[in-house]
Amino acid sequence: MRRWLAWLLLGVVVGAALVVGARSDPAPPSNAERIADLAAELRCPTCRGQSVLDSNAPAAAAIRTEIARRVDEGQSDDEIVAYLDSRYGESLRLTPPSTGLASLVWVLPVAGVVVACAGVALAFRRWRADPPPEVSDDDRQRVRRALGQER
Amino acid sequence: MNAALGSAGVTLGFAASVLGVLALAVGLRRRRTASARGTALVEAEGLLRLGRSFAWLVLAGAVVATVAMEIALVTHDFSLAYVANNGSRSTPLLYTVASLWSALEGSIILWALVLSGFLVALVRRFADRAADPLVAWATLTMLVVAAFFFALMLGPADPFTTVAGPVPVDGPGPNPLLQNHPLMAVHPPMLYLGYVGFTVPFAFAVAALVTGRVGEGWLAATRRWTLLAWGFLTAGIVLGAWWSYEVLGWGGFWAWDPVENASFLPWLTGTAYLHSVMVQQRRGMLRVWNLSLLAATFCLTILGTFLTRSGVLDSVHSFTESPIGPWLLSFFGITVAVVLGLIGWRGDRLRAPGSIDAPVSREGAFLANNVVFAAFAFVVLLGTVFPLLVEAVNDERIAVGTPYFNRMTMPLGMVLLFLMAVAPALPWRKASGELLRTRLQWPAWAGAAVVVAAVAAGARGLAPLVAFGLGGFAAAAAVRQLVLAVGASRRRGGSAVAGLVGRANGGMVVHLGVVLVAVAFAAASSYASSDELRLEPGRSGTVAGHTVTYLGMNPPADDGQKTTFAARVQVDGDQVYEPALNRFPNATQTIGTPSVRTGVREDVYLTLVAAPEQPGDPAVIGVIIQPLVVWLWIGGGVMALGTVLAAWPGERRRRPIQPASEPALRTPARDPDPPAEVPAPAGMA
Incomplete structure (x- = not known):
């Protein structure tokens, strides 16, 4: 019982710390943070594999400037994303869409993990269902003899 | 002159690998018929020795090709197309030497050089087992892979083509990004040593399947080779991240770029293998799975080379433009087919003799580890090739980038941290709740302390806090194991260092490095x-x-x-x-x-x-x-150190003929029985 108390206490401490850490959000995001977050979600149109935030290519810099202008104008994130989609198309978004064929990229790994876990669980059931091997008196005697010799 | 020398080297390497394959194949065949008839094996074994000596010629060919290319680069021989495209007179010597791996053709030379180096090392290491079919088949497999890479240089990726028309006076030099930091001279060779190093365990896996000796012998024979390859790959990946941080100027170190993913994929499957192999060595189980992981690791290095070198990532429709694409893809396909065929053929011998008793046990933790690593690798692979698949099916272009990878891999990373914390405390077979409560108590409190300290220091956000807490938990669990091991070694009269070497203890040091990297990654990406x-x-x-x-x-x-x-x-x-x-x-x-x-x-x-x-x-x-x-770089260093410690020959912990025995103790008084009483099974020697 005292053992469990220690673990209970541990759970309470960690839970409380996490609640404090997760809930008390500091200040609302600054303009610079909003620009960075928006730019990190877009692929730089002229380079390979870099986001608009990370790239120094002129095209990426232009999009960053455009985002910054709209943030300073006071547009919301959704408005800016809608504008960027209309201007550049959704193919620039680094997060693949969750509809249509592209949604498979989200679904397949989850399905894979579920299937794998089910497979492992099934394997354990089968292993458990296997009865332990029959031990004959002969075997027992042999073991006893071997142990006796050793001692 | 350099072109002729280099081409001669490539031709020598190719011819020697083909001849070696032939000699070994004929030798193996003769050996089989001879032993079936009961006649003398001398002639067959002579052929096997001959076959393996071709490894030296393969190495000679690769060295000649490398030297020819380096001479051409250093002396600015712009009559070679490769030098004309990748060299320049204004490039400093270090980067001129390093431009061997700054473009496709040169990096294939490096690949062939590293591969033939490993081939010769294998031949030397197993010199006393030259007539052993297992070693012969492994050598043969290595030679086949070498033949493929030399064939690439004879065909679609010839590094020694000369420029058409007048010889240019100067060249453009390597991509400026590749001549901006000295790490460029270290990181790619490291990566290649890791990439190519996995060919050795793969070759033994194939050999085990072909010879039907799918027991645990080949695992023991390749343990250090695998560790070595894994250590180099780890170091190469971390150095690559460091290079990217120091050079690219975007402040990041990991972009989930296809090139990075290509190096990360074999690392994931290789890491899964390093863990699951312990289940097989201890319990004889998971044979098919281990073979598949090694094969997957090798195939993923080929697939990664295909993805990053064929231009397929620009567009699915462009990969046939580069002649090397179809070659690599075919080699990948053939390898997969051969391995699957072999596993199917040997299916009866691969059946596991035992069973895993309980999910909460060391075996169970390794199984969970493997599920998570496999899922991790699947996510990375899917995310990398998904845009190609969508383009091929729908002719629609989509991007899969950092937000996707971060969101999908974060939970997997958390589970891995948790397993790292719990698994070292789990006994084999079956764990009792009482035991776990005792063993995990202090590590768990350490994790809790980290969470509280992080919150007190102002860290916010659920995901990073959970990562820090699990990191602290896992680190404390690793430290606990190391303290116990050092203490045990002291009590036995050994030194403290002896408690840090060997697979289990070195592995715990690697875990500490992983925790450093994971915590640093979580902090840097959450609070930038x-x-x-x-x-x-x-x-x-x-x-x-x-x-x-x-x-x-x-x-x-x-x-x-x-x-x-x-x-x-x-x-x-x-x-x-x-x-x-x-x-x-x-x-x-x-x-x-x-x-x-x-x-x-x-x-x-x-x-x-x-x-x-x-x-x-x-x-x-x-x-x-x-x-x-x-702490990312420090963590990488700790991982490398841990790998060395794990590969270091520690004291023999268990008597070799009884893998399940208690650790053999040094003091003779506590050694319960003289080993001579137990006859060694014939197959184990």
């Missing part, structure tokens, strides 16, 4: 703040509590290789840093050189985004503040 400041000389701006003052520009400096425009930037009124822009003579775009104030707590990363037109005009300074970045 960045801004671009447009500052006139003498003016200051503030980013995340740090004052950045632009003092002015240095006069442009020309070192013959490039012209450097450096700004003088003072951080927090203290030291002056000089982020710069470099103009290379043969490149249109300027390349930035970031300047970083590295600290134990956080890095201040400075870039010069735009230099002023006139002196006195404002400059645009990029400032990125990221916590704990330096």
Whole structure:
């Protein structure tokens, strides 16, 4: 019982710390943070594999400037994303869409993990269902003899 | 001259590998018929010895090709197309030497060189077992792979083609990004040593399947080879991240770029193998799975080379334009088919003899580890190739980038941290709750303390806090194991260091390195703040509590290789840093050189985004503040150290003929029985 108390206490401490850490959000995001977050979600149109935030290519810099202008104008994130989609198309978004064929990229790994876990669980059931091997008196005697010799 | 020498080397390497394959194949065949008939094996074994001696010729061919290419690069022999495309007279010597791996053809030479180096090492290491069919088949497999890479150089990726028309006077040099930091000279060779190193265990896996000796012998024979390859791959990946951080100027170290993913995929499956192999060695189970993991690791190195070198990532429709694409893809397909065929053929021998008793046990933890690593690898692979699949099916272009990878891999990473914390405390077979409560208590409290301390220090956000807590838990679990091992070694009269070597203890050191990397990754990506400041000389701006003052520009400096425009930037009124822009003579775009104030707590990363037109005009300074970045590199170092410790021959912990026995103790008084009484089974020797 005292053992469990220690673990209970541990759970309470960690839970409380996490609640404090997760809930008390500091200040609302600054303009610079909003620009960075928006730019990190877009692929730089002229380079390979870099986001608009990370790239120094002129095209990426232009999009960053455009985002910054709209943030300073006071547009919301959704408005800016809608504008960027209309201007550049959704193919620039680094997060693949969750509809249509592209949604498979989200679904397949989850399905894979579920299937794998089910497979492992099934394997354990089968292993458990296997009865332990029959031990004959002969075997027992042999073991006893071997142990006796050793001692 | 260099072209002729190099081509001769390639031809020699190819011919020697083909002849070696033939000699070994004939020798193996003769050996089988001879032993079936009961006649003498001398002739067959002579052929096997002959076959393996071809390894030296293969190495000679690769060395000649490498030397020829390096001579051509260093002496600026622009009659070679490769030198004309990748060399220049203004490039410093270090980067000229390193341009061997700055483009496709040269990197295939490096691949062949490393592969033949491993081949000769294998032949030497197993010299006393030359007539053993297992070793012969492994050598043969290596030779087949070598033949393929030499064939690439004879066919679609010939590094020694000469330029058509007049010989140019100078070349463009390597991509400016590849001649901006000395790490470029170290990181690719490391990566290749890791990549190619996995060919050795793969070759033994194939050999085990072919000979039907799918027991545990080949696992023991390849343990250090696998560790070595894994250690190099780890070091190569970490150095690559460091290079990217120091050179690319975006303040990041990991972009989930296809090239990075290509190196990360074999690392994931290789890591899964290093864990699951212990289940097989201990319990004889998971044979098919281990073989599949090794095969997957090898195939993923080929697939990764295909993805990054064929141009397929630009568009599915462009990969046939590069002649090497179809070759690599075919080799990948053939390898997969051969391995699957072999596993199917040997299915009866691969059946596991035992069973795993309980999910909460060491075996169960390794199984869970493997599920998570497999899922991790699947996510990375799917995310990398998914745009191609969508384009091929729908002719629609989509991007799969950092947000996707981060979201999908974060939960997997958390589960891995949790397993790292719990698994070392789990006994084999079955764990009782009582045992776990005792063993995990202090590590769990350490994790809790980390969470509380992080919250008290102002860290916010659920995901990073959970990562820190699990990191603390896992680190404490590893430390606990190490303390126990050192104590046990002391009690036995050994040194403290003896408690740190060997697979289990070295592995715990690796775990500590992984925790450092994971915590640093979580902190740096969760709490980064960045801004671009447009500052006139003498003016200051503030980013995340740090004052950045632009003092002015240095006069442009020309070192013959490039012209450097450096700004003088003072951080927090203290030291002056000089982020710069470099103009290379043969490149249109300027390349930035970031300047970083590295600290134990956080890095201040400075870039010069735009230099002023006139002196006195404002400059645009990029400032990125990221916590704990330096711990990524330290963690990488700890992982490398742990790998060395794990490969270090420790004391023999168990009597070799009874793998399940208690650790053999040094003091003879406590050694219960003389080993001579137990006859060794015939197959184990």
